[in-house]
Amino acid sequence: MTATDDEGTLLRSDPQTRRSPRRRHLPSLGAFATFEIAAKHRSFTLAASELHVTQAAISQQIRGLEKALDCQLFIRKHQMMELTPEGATLLEAVGRGLDTLSDAIFRIGQRTDRKVITIASTHAAISCYVKPLTDAYRLLRPDIRFTLLASDQNDRVQDFDEVDLAMICGNERSQIGPDLIRLFPEIVDPVAAPDYLAAHGPLESLMQLPQAELMELHPMHWSSDAISWYPLRWDDWFRHHGLHVDELTFRFVTNSYSTLVDAAVAGEGIILGWRHLVHRQVADGRLLRIFDMPLDAGRSYYLKLNPGARDSRNTVDFIDYFQAEAARMADPTAS
Known part of the structure; x- marks a missing residue:
């Protein structure tokens, strides 16, 4: 059956035709x-x-x-x-x-199958750990591209829909599961460049360290909204090892950890080196650990997988690589 409009024009009865004007509005x-x-x-x-x-x-x-x-x-x-x-x-x-x-x-x-993998974390983790890791992976898989989102102001970046993976810090009560993979513990050591130690060393006693050219992270770094865990400072390291220091004088202070690492590599002083953030510099000899006196913060770093991350074969392959490299970094003697 057909119908006409007020001017006598035939109206088509095709269902798709009838629905289209409604969909447009x-x-x-x-x-x-x-x-x-x-x-x-x-x-x-x-x-x-x-x-x-x-x-x-x-x-x-x-x-x-x-x-x-x-x-x-x-x-x-x-x-x-x-x-x-x-x-x-x-x-x-x-x-x-x-x-x-x-x-x-x-x-x-x-x-x-997506060939762009988006990763979120803090500025320090992205610049010092994730970026070198993705650079190395692209040598193996040049077809894969990465988007790295760094923020110290907003920890909700990790929950954005486009983010596949996020490297986060948490305590040991974190619910490890298929979407939260434990990577390694948070451990710090005093580290310095060989040139600095040659010019100012040898440092043979812990008592000598407070008088050395120490460099520190500014409190602004720790007050960022995306860094919601207790800060580690030189005071904490000394206290952990039984040495109370009334007042420390720092040669250089910055809220940028990557800048602090660059200053240490340049021989400007001694920093607290987060093992995962300075492991490449330690591995190639640009930085040396001073004493064998680490401080374990009692928390760990995790790889958080957002929903759908395992739907891509390319992302799954990179997750396997990320885990293997994290295990190798945490235990260099492991095969």
């Missing part, structure tokens, strides 16, 4: 995704926290969606919100639609 996919999260939490505040936006932004998107659909989606109460019948109907449809879209994207990813 649908609200944005982002608005539906925001609605699903707000509906899941029954809270704009919690939805804003999950999406890393303001509550006002969530409220504005929901109001826009309600206006576009010409219906109320939430009943706003004093301490909670409830879905209206229209909201419940929309939530069911949005859930099915987003699941279908996610499945399609997964299948596409399985066929193409």
Whole structure:
């Protein structure tokens, strides 16, 4: 059966033709995704926290969606919100639609297999550990590309959707599992360049160390939001080894650990060397450990896998490489 419009023009009855104009006027996919999260939490505040936006932004998107659909989606109460019948109907449809879209994207990813791996961590970990590791891996797999996201201001970077892996620090109560892989303990030693030790050494006694040219991390480094663990300083190292020092004078202070390492390699003084951050300089002789007196912080570094990281064969291969190199760094005598 056919129909005509007011001017007598035939209207096609093809279902796809009828749906297209309606699809063109649908609200944005982002608005539906925001609605699903707000509906899941029954809270704009919690939805804003999950999406890393303001509550006002969530409220504005929901109001826009309600206006576009010409219906109320939430009943706003004093301490909670409830879905209206229209909201419940929309939530069911949005859930099915987003699941279908996610499945399609997964299948596409399985066929193409991503060759870009995104890794997040602090500035020190990215510059001193992750970047050299990825450089070495690309010699083996030049087809693989990396995106490295370094932040000392926001530890939520590790939860961004595009991030495949994150190198994080945690205590021994961390729940190790398939998506949280323990790498190595956090251990520090005093280290210095051979030229510095030749000019100012030999350092034969722990009592000589407080008078040496010590270099330190500025407290600003430790106060960054992404560094949420107790700081290790020279005071902690001396106290751990039974030496109380009233006041230490530092030759050089910076909040950038990579800058501190560069200064030590240049022979400017002695630093506390995090083993995973200076192991290459120690391995090639640019830095030497002073005394055999490490300090174990009692916490470890972990490789956190975000959901979907194991869906890519390329990412899985790199995870295996990351673990093997971490084990080799922690125990150089291991095969």
